[in-house]
Amino acid sequence: MTANFADKNPFPVSFADVEAATKRLQGKAFKTPVLTSQTVNKQTHSQVFFKCENFQRTGSFKFRGACNALMQLSETEKLNGVVTFSSGNHAQAIALAAQLLSIPATVVMPADAPKVKQEATRGYGAEIVLYDRTRNSREDLTAQIAREQHLTIIPPYDDARVIAGQGTAAMELIAEVGELDLLLVCCGGGGLLSGCAIAAKTLSPQCKVIGVEPEQADDAARSFRTKTLQTVSNPDTIADGARTPSLGKLTFPLVLHYVDDMATVSEAQIRNTMFFMWERMKIVVEPTGVLAAAALLSGVVKAENSRVGVIVSGGNVDIREVDRFFS
Incomplete structure (x- = not known):
């Protein structure tokens, strides 16, 4: 992309809105930790920074x-x-x-x-x-x-105020670790992806932003590639936060403008990544929360010799139903 993303844009959400949200949320939202893993860095041949929104209030971004x-x-x-x-x-x-x-x-x-x-x-x-x-x-x-x-x-994603608030996650990440070559973000309705892409393209202009969905709920990926809004009905995926029927009227054009690519991951890749993060990184993450990490760790997205940001979107796992992840 060659556009100057810091310029005023025709969309209902701008970087100024993300900046304002950051100030508004001070003292209310947590500044979540950024974790790294030597194992992940060796496996991916990159420097990977996990922005852990599973430690946010209520357990998600x-x-x-x-x-x-x-x-x-x-x-x-x-x-x-x-x-x-x-x-x-x-x-x-x-x-x-x-x-x-x-x-x-x-x-x-x-x-x-x-x-x-x-x-x-x-x-x-x-x-x-x-x-x-x-x-x-x-x-x-x-x-x-x-x-x-x-x-x-107050819609869950198709609202300018919501999108701006979600973008503060990427703004915090880049402020802490510096500019990135790649940012991976999960995608359901596109609120987090849109907001983070706005922040990333402004603060780290060379950063490539990729959204990640389950293969069985790939409406955003299909929408991105066809440039026509696609839908999905009650997709059968363990990533329940990505079961949204489509991108929104606000998020669809934002994704088309700010996001560089979309990727999808299988149910097995989601499970394997979730178990890896439980066992090796010692953090509780939910299936939707590991979508971005799954694309990187399973090799769907290649990022050698790069500085990579991964948004870990949430950690609300019902331990009483954990057996279903093994089926």
Whole structure:
């Protein structure tokens, strides 16, 4: 790409928004650790930096975007409350951010969402509305609740305030370790990928940004290659955070503009990488959280003699259901 990404752009999210989110989140979001591994460096012949958002509040990067969005609501909107839809991590993030800001929150969650995520969301004080993902549209149900109760909808990824908040993860990473040659980011609805790509292309212009999806939920990769928005319906992947039906109206053009490539990884590669990080790096990560790492460690993405950033997006694993990862 030859564009100057620091220039003003026509999109609803800019680097200035990411900068503002970074300041807004000070004292609220954690500055998560960056880990390295001699084993990984030797295996990949590169210097790899893992930005560990599994240590973020609520266990994932989602708190960044949720809190940034809620902090920008009007006083009337805060008083009335918010509603969102999520399989788990955005749900928890909205619930905790709302609790910290004294905002009533309702979350529409699929009935088959991991129990640990449901329990955590309730624990943070949000009201949960469960639905059957095979029979109901979460967007339609959320819109209905918003109309009836006069609530403000905070989408999990297709929201400028959310995207800017997610971008603070890459901004922190580059501020700590310096410029990168490659940044790998998981992709569900594209909020984290979009925000991180904006930050990376501004702070480290030569950095190549690659989004990573499960093979069985490859709608963003197909959208990227065809330049036409593609969808997927209830994909069967253990990476539940990547089961989104498509990129959003905001994230799709941002991905096309800022992201250099998309990659996909198999269910076996996701499992193997998750077990590797549990066993060798001694950190708890969830299937969606290792998508970016899986592309690198499985050789889907080659990055020899490079400085590589990897966003580890979350660590909310339901230990009671861990046996399903071995099936």
